[in-house]
Amino acid sequence: MPKCLLPIAGKPLLAHHLDALALAGIDDVTVVAGFEAQRVAAFAADRCRIVVNERWASTNSIVSLYQAGPHVCGDAFLFQNADVLYAPALVRRFVAAPRANACLVDPLRPHLAQEYHLALEGGRIAAYSRDVSVDDSVGESAQLDKIGAADSARFLDRLGEVIAAGGHTGFPLQAYDVLMSGDGLWPVYTAGLPWWEIDTAEDYARCEAEHRAVHHNGAGRVTLKKLASFAVHPRMPSRYAWMPPAARVGVRHPWRTGRHVRAVHAGRLSIAGLDLQVNGDRMLGIALDEATRAGFEPFLLWGSLLGCVREDGFIHNDRDIDLGVLDEDAPKLPAWRDAMRARGFEIRIGNAHKVSVVHPRHRRLFIDIDVVHRRADGWAITNSTSDPRRICHYVFAPSVFGETRASTLGGRRVRLPADPEGFLEATYGEWRTPQAKVHYLYGPLNLEIETRAPTVSHA
Numbered sequence: 001m002p003k004c005l006l007p008i009a010g011k012p013l014l015a016h017h018l019d020a021l022a023l024a025g026i027d028d029v030t031v032v033a034g035f036e037a038q039r040v041a042a043f044a045a046d047r048c049r050i051v052v053n054e055r056w057a058s059t060n061s062i063v064s065l066y067q068a069g070p071h072v073c074g075d076a077f078l079f080q081n082a083d084v085l086y087a088p089a090l091v092r093r094f095v096a097a098p099r100a101n102a103c104l105v106d107p108l109r110p111h112l113a114q115e116y117h118l119a120l121e122g123g124r125i126a127a128y129s130r131d132v133s134v135d136d137s138v139g140e141s142a143q144l145d146k147i148g149a150a151d152s153a154r155f156l157d158r159l160g161e162v163i164a165a166g167g168h169t170g171f172p173l174q175a176y177d178v179l180m181s182g183d184g185l186w187p188v189y190t191a192g193l194p195w196w197e198i199d200t201a202e203d204y205a206r207c208e209a210e211h212r213a214v215h216h217n218g219a220g221r222v223t224l225k226k227l228a229s230f231a232v233h234p235r236m237p238s239r240y241a242w243m244p245p246a247a248r249v250g251v252r253h254p255w256r257t258g259r260h261v262r263a264v265h266a267g268r269l270s271i272a273g274l275d276l277q278v279n280g281d282r283m284l285g286i287a288l289d290e291a292t293r294a295g296f297e298p299f300l301l302w303g304s305l306l307g308c309v310r311e312d313g314f315i316h317n318d319r320d321i322d323l324g325v326l327d328e329d330a331p332k333l334p335a336w337r338d339a340m341r342a343r344g345f346e347i348r349i350g351n352a353h354k355v356s357v358v359h360p361r362h363r364r365l366f367i368d369i370d371v372v373h374r375r376a377d378g379w380a381i382t383n384s385t386s387d388p389r390r391i392c393h394y395v396f397a398p399s400v401f402g403e404t405r406a407s408t409l410g411g412r413r414v415r416l417p418a419d420p421e422g423f424l425e426a427t428y429g430e431w432r433t434p435q436a437k438v439h440y441l442y443g444p445l446n447l448e449i450e451t452r453a454p455t456v457s458h459a
Contacts, residue, residue, distance in 0.1 A: 002036050004082035020088040024095040030071045032064040059168045069156040076149040083198045089436035090193040096429040099186035100148025101179045106190040107139035116141040123448045124184040135454045192439030275365045280314045281410040294335040298323035299404050299415040308409045320366035330371045353382040386441050391450040
């Protein structure tokens with residue numbers, strides 16, 4: 001049968017695609033069918049437009065996409081291969097990303113020579129090929145692409161030129177040069193959300209198994225099995241394995257801990273999340289008091305800012321406290337770091353971009369202060385420690401930072417960036433509704449990746 005009709009978790013692959021697109025707000029879909037096209041049409045004709053590539057056996061996807069051209073020319077459109085399955089949250093993330101011309105990129109997969117990889121220059125995609133080296137690659141192509149309305153006609157014309165010149169067995173990427181030379185072709189990162197390509201029977205079995213596991217547990221959900229990895233008494237039944245670590249977290253505040261016992265027991269709240277819910281207010285107070293003594297007022301960032309604005313408290317499954325300062329206050333951070341060390345905290349990270357501390361009694365509850373650097377086009381926060389091959393920059397418009405504003409979190413006075421909603425929109429897209437948890441480093445939508453120069457060793 002056509003691969004797009006293979007059942008995944010009891011539903012044809014093509015149905016998963018159409019459902020995910022509908023959830024992302026896309027209901028005008030063209031399917032270009034080839035092998036057994038009549039079966040594809042019988043299944044999906046009531047939900048989408050069917051175009052048949054009669055030369056499917058002697059051509060490739062460049063021809064199929066070109067045949068769909070009359071239905072998308074002049075409009076913004078998304079295109080994908082029907083044998084690649086994406087989590088619905090990943091499709092929504094890609095559609096919501098602000099760039100008009102974009103490719104989905106997975107920065108977390110191992111570098112395999114037979115796959116297509118991308119290299120950047122100035123944040124834009126400068127190379128898209130199997131020849132991109134591991135040192136230059138920002139990730140593997142996840143084969144989901146979108147073309148903006150301003151470039152769609154020119155892109156489709158370029159597809160026709162390539163086909164006419166004998167490129168009918170090629171791929172749409174052969175026309176990407178017109179996008180790279182215009183407003184640019186930009187990466188959007190998968191951020192740890194799952195996707196599967198089905199080329200072999202082994203791929204299909206893995207997709208079926210992994211998709212069922214993700215669907216059963218939910219994206220980012222912490223199960224009781226995961227909580228049970230903590231050391232417990234050998235005679236304690238496994239269903240009570242969560243109790244000792246939960247008790248250690250809440251020993252000073254048993255009443256607060258008791259409010260979250262059901263969530264921990266059900267696997268909806270991790271032990272790290274419990275620690276933040278129980279002890280976050282106190283730890284935040286210590287951090288802000290020492291910052292005041294050091295002569296500066298940090299503001300909330302990332303998940304702490306999202307929790308303050310959206311939920312008037314810490315996010316349920318967050319695990320740390322996120323603060324920031326403008327670069328003009330960065331020279332005061334060593335005094336804060338030393339004061340926190342004097343209060344028993346240990347230093348996790350200390351560089352020009354971030355200071356992070358943790359207390360020995362709360363090993364999962366970090367307190368991070370990021371430095372917000374000025375740049376010509378606005379502001380940026382840089383993570384230079386989490387990936388040995390890449391430096392991550394998170395870019396914000398000029399209006400996001402500057403003067404801060406006052407708010408409260410858990411009854412404590414806190415400071416927010418000048419435009420907290422602008423920060424959240426740039427970072428998370430649709431932030432008002434809880435979304436699937438994404439990778440902390442590659443999750444923000446305003447991410448720019450800089451690859452490090454390879455280290456040269458000398459004999």
